[in-house]
Amino acid sequence: MDTGRFDGVTGPDRPSYSTGGAARRLGVSPSTLRTWQRRYEVGPTGRTEGGHGRYLADDLERLMRMRRLMLGGAPTGEAARASADVRAAPPAGRRAVPVRRPSVTAAVRRTQVRRLTGAAMAWDQAVVEPVLATALRRDGVVPTWTELIVPVLTSLGVRHARHGDCIAVEHLFTGCVRAALAAVVAGQHDWDGYPPVLLACPDQEQHSLPLHALAAALAEVGCPCRVLGASVPADELAAAALRITPRAVFVWSQTAATARSADLSALPPRRPPVPVVVGGPGWRRQGRSGSTVHVDSLAEAVAALSRRAVVAEL
The missing domain is CATH 1.10.1240.10 (Methionine synthase domain)
Structure with missing residues (x-):
């Protein structure tokens, strides 16, 4: 089983990764990596003794640059070509966002x-x-x-x-x-292979308009979503999270009666765990848990969820 760590194939100073291990590092599916290799010739440069491709650290760094360019608004093909230049994308840990436009008075x-x-x-x-x-x-x-x-x-x-x-x-x-x-x-691009954020209201919560505002705000920064809408039972939310394998889950509650921590604990376990962000007046009276991020505004929600969309450091 590939754990994404050094397996001795290419020597102690050159760790390598299979397609599955590299995909987990990048937060995309293995099929997406294969598509990028086939269409844009961005693939593994290492090889096992048997001739199987292995992603080296330089390969992953290039793919990270490619992903950051895509998050900044570049089409996939353009990002693939530009990623060969180490100066082509923002430094690791930073994310390209649209220039803030001045508000009216x-x-x-x-x-x-x-x-x-x-x-x-x-x-x-x-x-x-x-x-x-x-x-x-x-x-x-x-x-x-x-x-x-x-x-x-x-x-x-x-x-x-x-x-x-x-x-x-x-x-x-x-x-x-x-x-x-x-x-x-x-009006935004559908980024190929980018894991979406799952947006939902818990069971009996009918105020779903904030979810659509959040989906639009995230689309502006290149982060796709799947909006489940109002009144989603806990088991249906868990099933959707299992099927979609989202980058993060956001749950909005307008009232305290619908802000149930038990609904969040029903989400399927995953390694690494799927980040959960909650917002809305209903959650303000709930206790703060160490694994759940609480946000109090649309701007905070965008910041919290878009941070989770940035490719992790090696």
Whole structure:
């Protein structure tokens, strides 16, 4: 069995790895490595006495450069060609992220919030959709979610609490938001072989819009996701994690009643363990466990999950 450690094939100063061992090091599937070797001639340069390919340290370093370039936005073929240059990618342990775009002023944002709230109250989808699309394109997902979408949802929630209406209006606005976020995800590249992050709400949790915001924000930094959505039973979440073998799992709970640590413990064991990140008001009253990362904002969730998407050091 390949443990990913030195096995004596190439000498004590030149450890080597089989395709399976190299794939585990990189966080991709063995079939992905074989595809890269076949399509882009990025493969093992070592050989056993029997002629089988073995990945040497230099081979893995090149593949890491290739992966970092892909995470930074380069197409797979371009990343494969550029990875031959040791200067082609960010240093190990760092990740290329989009340049932060300047946000609009607070006064402009308040005007946008009032305009969007009024448009939603008037059922004016023709106004809501382009404003959301423009803000997402210009400012990015995190600022738009934090400074525009959440305040509008909060305003509609306050009105509902005072007057008992706005539920249908909130559904209309939420549908527009979800469509705009989906367009962001659809506009990103699907990175070949990159393990996705699994996003879900636990059983009985119906507030899934934050999952779609997180999927769009992660797509902006080259991190694909699988969104399971609302009210996913613990056994179904565990089955999905077993089938998909995600890079990380994120669970959102709006209420304390749905934030159940037992649901997280049902996730299948894996070596190394799959990182679990939780977010939402529901988790704030739960005890902090050493193996679970708690985040309190969309920006924190993106940072926590994208760190887990970076190829590990040798």
